[in-house]
Amino acid sequence: MRAFLNSLTTGLDGKYAKSSELEILRVLEQIKAVSKYKNRYYLNDGFVCGKLDISSNGTGFLYPYDSRFKQDLMIENRDLGGAKFGDIVLAKLTKFKKPRQKATVVAVLQMANETSVVYTKKIGPAIMGVTIPNSLTIALKASQKSLKELPQGTVLKINNLDNDIVEVLGVIDDPSVDQKISMALYNKREIFPKIAQNEAISFGNEVDKGMYLDRVDLTHLPFCTIDPVDAKDFDDAIYFDKNTNEIYIAIADVSEYVSPYSGIDKEARFRGFSIYFPHIAIPMLPRELSENICSLKPNCDRLAFVFKIKLNSNLEPISEELLSCIIHSKRRFNYDEVDSLIKGELECQKEIENWLIPLFELTQKLKEKRLKNGFDFHTLELRMSLDKNGDISSTRFESSTPSHSLIEECMLLANKAAAKRVKKGIFRNHAxxxxxxxxxxxxxxxxxxxxxxxxxxxxxxxxxxxxxxxxxxxxxxxxxxxxxxxKRAEYSSNCTGHFGLGFEFYSHFTSPIRRYSDLILHRILKAGDDAKLTNYLMLGIDELCSSLNILEREADKVAWDFMDRKFARWAAKNIGQTFKCYIYESGNQTVAKLDDELKGARIFLNNFKSEILTTVRVKITDVDIPTAKIMGKVVEILDV
Missing domain, CATH: 1.10.287 (Helix Hairpins)
Structure with a gap:
C-alpha cells in the first residue's frame, strides 16, 4: 500500500495497478484527489497520504508517506472523520500556521482493523468505551440503559465503522480475558469456521498405506521426532544412514490434505501462522490436522515430503532427492531427552541411538562450517508458566542446547535444498x-x-x-x-539470500503445520515442471508474501501482548515493592527489564537516564491493566 501511494507523487501507470489499487484510484478520482495524464495518475497538490496515530487526548498525527514532509501533521479530533488509530488515510492540508502544519482526513484508504477492543467506564453520567491499548474515549452504539446493566470494566469488541458492539469478551479484572484481548487486538480467532472443521474431520485419524501405492514406503526406517516437551504438532522427523552419509528430513505432507482455495486453506491463509501462548497453542490448521492426521506422531503411519540429502566428505550435498513418502516415526523425543542421550545419560532403542549420536557429531561439523559465513547468536527465550487462575507462577529463560542445534542444522539443509529447486516462489530473505x-x-x-x-x-x-x-x-x-x-527476515517471491545465515538460497519448507509459507512452497515443489499449475499457484504471490510478513509480526505481537498483560497483573499486586532490573532501552523513554525471581517484564521509567544493561533496583509505582503498562522509578543503581 505504501509503495502504491508513494508512486502517486511521481506518477503511477494505471496498467500496472492491481485490482485493489484500481478501486482506490476510482475513489480518489471521485473526490478529485488525483488527476490522470497520459494514463498516469498523480496526487493533486494539497493532498497527502500516510498512517494515522492518535494520542490519548484524541489528537491525530499523520505520518506522511511522501518523503518531502519532514514532520508529522497534526489533525484535530474534530477533523479525524471517523478514522481510527493505524488507519492509512488521505488528508487535505489546511492553512499552514506555525508551529506545525495541520490537515483534515478526507478518506480512509485502508482500515488498520475492522474492529477495536474497549472496556466500559463511567465518565460523568454516561457509560463510555475506552479503547485498548491507547485509552481513547468513544461513544458506543448502544443505549445507556443496556450499558449500565453491564459490569463496570466490561471488555467489548466493537465494529470500527459504527462503534456497534460485536462481542462481549469478559471483564477487565478477570485474568481469563487476557487471551481474548490479545487476540482481538490483532483480529485473530480461535474457533475455525464450520466448513474448515468439517473438511478436517473428513480425513479421519489413520493413514491407509494401500491408498498410496505411488508413494515411497519408508516405514521400515527408524525415524524419530525431537520437539519441546509440551509440543502437540510434529512437523518434522529425521533419520540418518551413517553408512551412506544420507540424512532424511521428513516433513508433514500438509498439502495432501489442504487443497488451494478449500475451506481449510482460506482459513490457514487468513491466520498465516500458529500462535503460541504459555498455556495453549492457537493452531493455523484445525487440530484434527495439526495434532492428528498431519502430525508425525510416534507409532503411526503418516504422509511425508522427504528430502534425502547425501553429503560428501567435505559436508557438501552431492544429491538432494525430494520424495513423496510414507513414514512411521519410532520414537517421540523431547529436547531434554536427546541432550541426555548425547551425554550418555539416557538409553533408547539401539536402532535409533546408533544413528542419532553420529548425526549429532555430523551436524556439529555442519554448524562449524556454516558459521564461517553466518552468525551464531546465544539467545534466551522467555518462557512463562501460569497457575490455575491464569496468573504468573514462574518465568524462565530457555537457551539453545545440543539437541536444538542438531535439529536446526537438519532443517537448514532441507530449507536450502528446497530454495534451490525454485526460480520464483516463496523465499525467506534477510538483507x-x-x-x-x-x-x-x-x-x-x-x-x-x-x-x-x-x-x-x-x-x-x-x-x-x-x-x-x-x-x-x-x-x-x-x-x-x-x-x-x-533487519528483519521477510518473505518474498524472489530470492535475494539470507545474510544472517550466510546462505545464497533459503526458504521455509519444514513447518507446513504452523506456517502458511511452507505449505505454499510444498505445492510449488510438487508442481515441478507443470508450468500451468505453477502459474496457478503463483497467482497473487507478491501480495501473499506481503501479507505473511504482516501476519508473522502480528503473531509475535499477540504472544508478547499476552505476556505483558500477565506481567501487569503481577505488578498490580506488587505496587510499592522493589525489584532488581537492568536498563533495556535508553532513548526517549527509558525501559527497564525485570531480572529478579521473575524475569522479563518491561517497566517504564520516568526522569531516569542511564546506559543500557545498567543494573538497577526499581520500585513499581503504578500499573495500568488495560494498556498492560508498568511504571516504576529507580531507587538504587547496583554494582555487579
Missing amino acids: PADLKKINDLLNDLAVLGIEEQYDGDLVTMIAKIQVKASELGIREDIDKLIIKAQ
Whole structure:
C-alpha cells in the first residue's frame, strides 16, 4: 500500500495497478484527489497520504508517506472523520500556521482493523468505551440503559465503522480475558469456521498405506521426532544412514490434505501462522490436522515430503532427492531427552541411538562450517508458566542446547535444498543491516567497554564483538543488541539470500503445520515442471508474501501482548515493592527489564537516564491493566 501511494507523487501507470489499487484510484478520482495524464495518475497538490496515530487526548498525527514532509501533521479530533488509530488515510492540508502544519482526513484508504477492543467506564453520567491499548474515549452504539446493566470494566469488541458492539469478551479484572484481548487486538480467532472443521474431520485419524501405492514406503526406517516437551504438532522427523552419509528430513505432507482455495486453506491463509501462548497453542490448521492426521506422531503411519540429502566428505550435498513418502516415526523425543542421550545419560532403542549420536557429531561439523559465513547468536527465550487462575507462577529463560542445534542444522539443509529447486516462489530473505544501525550499535557497545571499528566485513566484525562479549560475561545481552541492529527476515517471491545465515538460497519448507509459507512452497515443489499449475499457484504471490510478513509480526505481537498483560497483573499486586532490573532501552523513554525471581517484564521509567544493561533496583509505582503498562522509578543503581 505504501509503495502504491508513494508512486502517486511521481506518477503511477494505471496498467500496472492491481485490482485493489484500481478501486482506490476510482475513489480518489471521485473526490478529485488525483488527476490522470497520459494514463498516469498523480496526487493533486494539497493532498497527502500516510498512517494515522492518535494520542490519548484524541489528537491525530499523520505520518506522511511522501518523503518531502519532514514532520508529522497534526489533525484535530474534530477533523479525524471517523478514522481510527493505524488507519492509512488521505488528508487535505489546511492553512499552514506555525508551529506545525495541520490537515483534515478526507478518506480512509485502508482500515488498520475492522474492529477495536474497549472496556466500559463511567465518565460523568454516561457509560463510555475506552479503547485498548491507547485509552481513547468513544461513544458506543448502544443505549445507556443496556450499558449500565453491564459490569463496570466490561471488555467489548466493537465494529470500527459504527462503534456497534460485536462481542462481549469478559471483564477487565478477570485474568481469563487476557487471551481474548490479545487476540482481538490483532483480529485473530480461535474457533475455525464450520466448513474448515468439517473438511478436517473428513480425513479421519489413520493413514491407509494401500491408498498410496505411488508413494515411497519408508516405514521400515527408524525415524524419530525431537520437539519441546509440551509440543502437540510434529512437523518434522529425521533419520540418518551413517553408512551412506544420507540424512532424511521428513516433513508433514500438509498439502495432501489442504487443497488451494478449500475451506481449510482460506482459513490457514487468513491466520498465516500458529500462535503460541504459555498455556495453549492457537493452531493455523484445525487440530484434527495439526495434532492428528498431519502430525508425525510416534507409532503411526503418516504422509511425508522427504528430502534425502547425501553429503560428501567435505559436508557438501552431492544429491538432494525430494520424495513423496510414507513414514512411521519410532520414537517421540523431547529436547531434554536427546541432550541426555548425547551425554550418555539416557538409553533408547539401539536402532535409533546408533544413528542419532553420529548425526549429532555430523551436524556439529555442519554448524562449524556454516558459521564461517553466518552468525551464531546465544539467545534466551522467555518462557512463562501460569497457575490455575491464569496468573504468573514462574518465568524462565530457555537457551539453545545440543539437541536444538542438531535439529536446526537438519532443517537448514532441507530449507536450502528446497530454495534451490525454485526460480520464483516463496523465499525467506534477510538483507544486511544498514550502516546507520551498525554505527548506532558500535556506539552502544563502546559505552559497554567493547571497542570495535566498522571494516565492511560484518560477519568478521560481529564475531570479534561476540568474543569480547563472552570475555565480559555479557554474550547473551550483546547478541540481543546485535539482533536489534539487523533487519528483519521477510518473505518474498524472489530470492535475494539470507545474510544472517550466510546462505545464497533459503526458504521455509519444514513447518507446513504452523506456517502458511511452507505449505505454499510444498505445492510449488510438487508442481515441478507443470508450468500451468505453477502459474496457478503463483497467482497473487507478491501480495501473499506481503501479507505473511504482516501476519508473522502480528503473531509475535499477540504472544508478547499476552505476556505483558500477565506481567501487569503481577505488578498490580506488587505496587510499592522493589525489584532488581537492568536498563533495556535508553532513548526517549527509558525501559527497564525485570531480572529478579521473575524475569522479563518491561517497566517504564520516568526522569531516569542511564546506559543500557545498567543494573538497577526499581520500585513499581503504578500499573495500568488495560494498556498492560508498568511504571516504576529507580531507587538504587547496583554494582555487579
